Amino acid sequence: MSRRNSVEAVPLEPAAETAGGVRPERKPRFAFRFELDPSSKAAPWWTPIASVIAALVVCGIFIGANGMNPITVYAKMLSGAFGSSFGLTETLVKAIPLLLCGLGVAIAYKIAVWNIGAEGQFAVGAVAATAVTIYFPEMPMWATIPLMIAFSVVAGGIWGLFTAIPRTYFQVNELISSLMLNYVGLLLLDYLVFGPWRDPKGFNFPGTPMFSDAQSLPLIGDTRLHLGIVFALIAVVLYALTIRYTRWGYELRLIGANTDAAHNAGINIKRHILIVMAISGGLAGLAGMTEVAGVAHRLSYGISPGYGYTAIIVAWLAKLHPVGLLVASFLFGGLIVGGYSVQTIGLPSAISEMIQGAILFFLIAGDMAAKFRLRRSA
Amino acid sequence: MDFTLQLIVAAISSGTPLLIATLGGILNERAGIIQLGTEGIMLMGAVTACITYLHTGSFVLTVLAVFAVSAVLGFVHAFMTVSLRANHIVSGLALTLFGAGLSAYIGKPISGTPLPATLPKLNLTFLDGIPVIGDIFGHLDILTWFSFLLVAAMHFFIHRTSWGLHLRAIGDNPATADVMGIRVQLFRYGYVVIGAMLIGLAGADLLLVNSPSWNEGMTAGRGWIAVALIIFARWNPFRALLCAYFFGALDTLGFRIQLTGSEIPSYFLKMIPYIVTILVLMFLGWRNKNKPSGSPEALGNPYIREQRF
Numbered sequence: 254m255s256r257r258n259s260v261e262a263v264p265l266e267p268a269a270e271t272a273g274g275v276r277p278e279r280k281p282r283f284a285f286r287f288e289l290d291p292s293s294k295a296a297p298w299w300t301p302i303a304s305v306i307a308a309l310v311v312c313g314i315f316i317g318a319n320g321m322n323p324i325t326v327y328a329k330m331l332s333g334a335f336g337s338s339f340g341l342t343e344t345l346v347k348a349i350p351l352l353l354c355g356l357g358v359a360i361a362y363k364i365a366v367w368n369i370g371a372e373g374q375f376a377v378g379a380v381a382a383t384a385v386t387i388y389f390p391e392m393p394m395w396a397t398i399p400l401m402i403a404f405s406v407v408a409g410g411i412w413g414l415f416t417a418i419p420r421t422y423f424q425v426n427e428l429i430s431s432l433m434l435n436y437v438g439l440l441l442l443d444y445l446v447f448g449p450w451r452d453p454k455g456f457n458f459p460g461t462p463m464f465s466d467a468q469s470l471p472l473i474g475d476t477r478l479h480l481g482i483v484f485a486l487i488a489v490v491l492y493a494l495t496i497r498y499t500r501w502g503y504e505l506r507l508i509g510a511n512t513d514a515a516h517n518a519g520i521n522i523k524r525h526i527l528i529v530m531a532i533s534g535g536l537a538g539l540a541g542m543t544e545v546a547g548v549a550h551r552l553s554y555g556i557s558p559g560y561g562y563t564a565i566i567v568a569w570l571a572k573l574h575p576v577g578l579l580v581a582s583f584l585f586g587g588l589i590v591g592g593y594s595v596q597t598i599g600l601p602s603a604i605s606e607m608i609q610g611a612i613l614f615f616l617i618a619g620d621m622a623a624k625f626r627l628r629r630s631a
Numbered sequence: 632m633d634f635t636l637q638l639i640v641a642a643i644s645s646g647t648p649l650l651i652a653t654l655g656g657i658l659n660e661r662a663g664i665i666q667l668g669t670e671g672i673m674l675m676g677a678v679t680a681c682i683t684y685l686h687t688g689s690f691v692l693t694v695l696a697v698f699a700v701s702a703v704l705g706f707v708h709a710f711m712t713v714s715l716r717a718n719h720i721v722s723g724l725a726l727t728l729f730g731a732g733l734s735a736y737i738g739k740p741i742s743g744t745p746l747p748a749t750l751p752k753l754n755l756t757f758l759d760g761i762p763v764i765g766d767i768f769g770h771l772d773i774l775t776w777f778s779f780l781l782v783a784a785m786h787f788f789i790h791r792t793s794w795g796l797h798l799r800a801i802g803d804n805p806a807t808a809d810v811m812g813i814r815v816q817l818f819r820y821g822y823v824v825i826g827a828m829l830i831g832l833a834g835a836d837l838l839l840v841n842s843p844s845w846n847e848g849m850t851a852g853r854g855w856i857a858v859a860l861i862i863f864a865r866w867n868p869f870r871a872l873l874c875a876y877f878f879g880a881l882d883t884l885g886f887r888i889q890l891t892g893s894e895i896p897s898y899f900l901k902m903i904p905y906i907v908t909i910l911v912l913m914f915l916g917w918r919n920k921n922k923p924s925g926s927p928e929a930l931g932n933p934y935i936r937e938q939r940f
Contacts, residue, residue, distance in 0.1 A: 315733065367720060419909060423916030428667065428720065429859045430912065433905040436852050444898035562728060569721065603735030603847070610671075610729025614707070617722060621715040 297623055301570050301577075304615035305584075311615075312608045326595055326604070333594025334587035340594070342476045346548055348586030350375065350557070352485040353540035354564030355582050356492055357413075357533040359573045363496065364508040364522075364529055370416055370431025371537040372561025373438030374409040378538025379545045380442055381408035383461055383552040386468045387450060394467040401468070401542050402484075409538015410531040412438060417530035421523040427530075435561065446554050460553030470547040481543030488536060493575035505529065537561060558589060559606065566613045585609070636766050638880060638887065643767070646879020647775045648673075648837040652857035653864060653871045654781055655829030660861060661789065662822035663802040663929045664712050667723025669830050670854030671730020672704050676834025678734040681741055681845040690750065694835065701831025702824050704730065709823040713816050716933035727854070735847045746843040750774060750836075774836045781829075785868040798822065802927030805934035815934050833857070852905065859908045863915065865925035881907055 313323030334344050354371040361368035381404040385397060392400070415434055419425035443459075452462040470479040496502040508515040508522055516522055540560065545552050567585050571577030592605030652669055659666035676697045683696040704726060711722040750772045758765040789795040797818065800808035805815045834850065842849060856878055864871035885900030915924075 315736070319737065369724065415909075419913050419916070423913040424920075425909065425912040425916050426862070429855060429862075430909045432852065432855050433859075433908050436905045437902050440898045440902050444896055448896060448898075565724065566728070601736055601739040603732050603739065606732030607729065607736050608732070610725055610727075610732050613721065613725035613728060614711070617717045617725065618711060618715055621711075621717045 300619035300623055301572070301581075301616060304570075304619045305612055307615040307619075308608055308611035312604070312611050315607065316604070321600065326598075326600065329595050329598060330588070330591025330605075334591040340590060342478050343590045344583065344586040345478055345482065346586070347589045348582045349479075349481045349485045349547070350540035350544050350560045351564055351567050351585050351589075352578060352582040353481075353488060353543070354537045354560050355567035355571065355578050356485075356488055357536035357540075358564050358568040359571065359578060360492060360505075360536075361529055361533040362509075362568060362573060363505050364525060365512065366417075366420070366526055366530060366533075367428045368413070368416065368431050368530065368533050369428055369565055370412065370434050370534070370561070371540075371564045372557060372559065373431070373435035374412045374534040374537035375541040375544075375557055375561050376435075376438040376442045377412045378405035378409040378541030379552055379556055380438075380445060380541070381405045381538065382542035382545050383445075383450070386464050387461065390465075392467070397468050398470065398546070401546055402539065405538040405542035406535040407538070409541065410535035412538070413530040413532075413534020414527065416534075417527045420530075421526050442552070442556070443554060446552055450552065452551075458553070460551045462551065464546065464550045468546065469550050470543065477548070479543065479547030481547045484539060484543060488539075489575050489578060492578075496575075537564075558602075563589070563609055566609050566616075569613060569616060634887075636763065638883065639767055641883040641887070642876045642880035643771070643775060644879070645841055645882045646876040647778050648833040648841065649853060649857050649860060649878055650778050650833075650872055650875035651774070651781070651836055652830045652833035652854060653860040653875055654778075654785055654868060655826040655833065656857055656861045657826075657864070657866050657868060657871060658785070658822050658829065659826035660930055661798050661802045661866060661927055662819050662826075663805060663927055663932065663934070664709070664819055664823050665719035665723060665931045666708065666823070666826060666830070667720055667858060668704065668708055668726025668730065668827075669723075669857050670850055670852070671727035671734075672701050672827050672830040673730075673834030673837065673850045673854045673857075674734040674848070675704060675730045676701050676831030677838040677849060678738040678834075678845055679831070680835035680838050681738065681744075681746065684746055684839070685741060685744065688747070690839075693839070694832070697831045697835040698828045701827045701834075704831070705824040705827025706820070708827065709820045712933065713819045713823070719931050731848065738845045738847065741845055742847060743844055746839070749843050750839040772840050774832070774840060782868045782872050789868070799927070802929055805929050805932075809934070819934075830854070830857075856904060856908055859912060862924070862926075863911060866927065867925070878904055878907075 309327065313327070316323040316326050332340070334340050354375060357371055357374070358368055382401040385401045385404050389397065389400070412434060416427050416431040419430050420427045446459045446461060450461045452458065452460060455462070470481055472479050473482070494502075496506065504515070504520050504525065507518065508520060508525060512522065541557075544556060544560075549556060563585050567578065567581040570581040570584075588605045588608060589602075592602035595604055596602055652673060656666050656669060679697050679700045680693050683693045684690070687693070708722055708726055711717040712719050752770050752772045753776060755769050758769045787795075789798060797808065797811075797813045800811065801813060801815050801818055801822075809815050834854075837850060837853065838845065857875075860871060860874045860878065863874040881904045885897065885903055888895065888900055889897050
């Protein structure tokens with residue numbers, strides 16, 4: 254059995270042995286081989302679960318290598334996120350922006366547009382909602398809250414269009430432009446909270462003055478859970494109904510499935526990209542509004558612990574399915590809260606980011622690996 | 632030195648990490664693999680460099696450790712994209728998220744600790760007498776000289792050697808390359824791993840030369856700018872050098888405008904590189920509407936050959 258180790262040894266012209274179109278069979282090194290199985294279309298339902306478990310195992314190795322017992326760390330995260338009614342409401346509070354941003358990412362991905370700019374859209378949404386409180390401080394609640402919602406959705410939508418317009422008219426890859434706009438949006442937020450909007454009575458704290466009760470979202474019951482959860486749930490239902498039952502949703506699915514076919518069917522793809530990116534950004538902007546008006550009650554430095562990036566994984570883990578989005582955003586809300594809770598035993602909350610990245614890895618690896626079948630070589 | 636000369640020197644110094652990362656990316660993409668994990672690999676390179684240097688005090692060991700870590704990350708990306716045929720974009724995103732999280736986790740204890748020394752400079756004193764050249768080239772650090780060499784070497788390799796021809800064939804038309812007897816999958820692995828090693832080195836350069844202490848997320852999107860630079864440079868090493876220094880100049884320009892006591896808040900000056908990236912891409916898109924971009928033709932496509940292995 255001869256194996257070529259060097260490419261230089263191969264002449265550029267077809268070698269004599271291959272000239273006749275007959276190529277000598279290379280003996281397989283293994284008796285088994287992986288093949289793409291044409292019969293499996295969708296990845297099985299268990300890959301998201303398996304990928305979460307695999308990611309926890311691998312990150313556990315890193316945690317163990319760092320001198321901590323991974324079981325202790327995971328138990329701490331689990332009990333911090335889901336073990337008490339306080340932890341559970343905190344998890345739900347974190348799930349709200351994740352669900353809204355995740356919906357935004359999901360709807361863009363429905364037409365194969367990669368919006369990784371939810372973080373920036375979230376930031377400008379939060380800024381726009383805060384602008385209402387700064388410039389119209391004395392309005393009653395029934396006017397303030399709707400205006401905050403409108404401002405944040407429009408601001409996030411415009412941020413989305415800043416990505417959609419270069420993509421449709423100038424062939425600019427939306428991955429790069431949406432990511433660059435994240436940095437621009439976050440710098441804008443930093444400028445405002447460190448500069449003109451900084452609370453003069455805030456002892457140099459980088460944040461705006463606290464919102465009044467009329468500028469805050471009502472809380473549900475006696476908890477920290479706010480009205481934003483209703484917005485998020487309405488948004489999921491609208492997403493599910495639109496995609497499944499409307500003509501527009503059908504067109505989106507068609508574009509996502511086969512852009513050329515959709516184009517030939519007379520669907521205006523450019524217009525769809527513009528609309529979808531505006532909606533996508535608007536949802537992330539709304540998430541920014543619910544966070545400042547529902548949780549923080551002020552705009553401050555570092556308002557998002559990376560919701561926009563986590564939303565990408567939420568959307569992927571959910572496979573863009575509405576129910577999956579609900580489950581995934583709840584789980585990842587728990588992951589963020591669990592990340593905070595390990596700080597009490599002296600670990601950085603970046604553990605949760607590391608687990609998130611690993612989950613995404615195993616998810617795509619699992620989805621692809623599930624399409625392969627082990628075959629006995631002939 | 633006058634303002635322009637200072638700007639050129641600063642542009643080279645802050646453009647070097649961008650240049651090395653872009654060259655690594657070009658190597659990846661010439662072989663047909665999209666590499667969006669740049670930001671994550673750079674962060675891992677920087678944190679590895681910081682930890683190894685603080686513990687060993689040896690630049691050689693530091694560079695070796697950075698190579699080892701980024702080679703592993705590159706291997707993971709190659710396994711996902713070449714063997715599992717996963718979507719290059721998601722795999723790269725996962726790499727970036729994982730790298731950002733892991734680097735923040737393992738870098739937490741040393742965060743903010745200043746390095747005892749930065750990378751040594753090559754003082755070519757015999758150049759000092761020559762007015763402009765002496766000012767620019769007289770006191771550059773070793774990695775900058777390495778990056779000059781790398782540009783020339785990569786240009787020669789890609790365009791003048793048969794290995795380079797094979798590399799281009801793998802990226803443009805893997806089926807033909809396969810018929811020629813080139814082991815497409817093996818070489819894609821190799822180029823992704825080497826490319827990732829360069830990207831990791833870029834992160835180390837950022838830490839060892841430009842800002843000698845580890846901070847969470849210290850690359851601040853430079854990895855993504857490097858991804859855009861590949862497009863500006865049209866997959867060509869020499870153009871990459873020009874584009875990287877242009878962005879290096881933008882990077883330092885904001886800082887320099889601030890030093891002159893300008894009224895513009897620094898936050899807006901920091902936005903410049905990001906906004907310029909989008910504007911340049913738009914300009915290129917508008918100008919090259921009906922022209923090929925220079926991108927490898929099979930970029931992002933998995934190569935599947937019937938009955939291989």
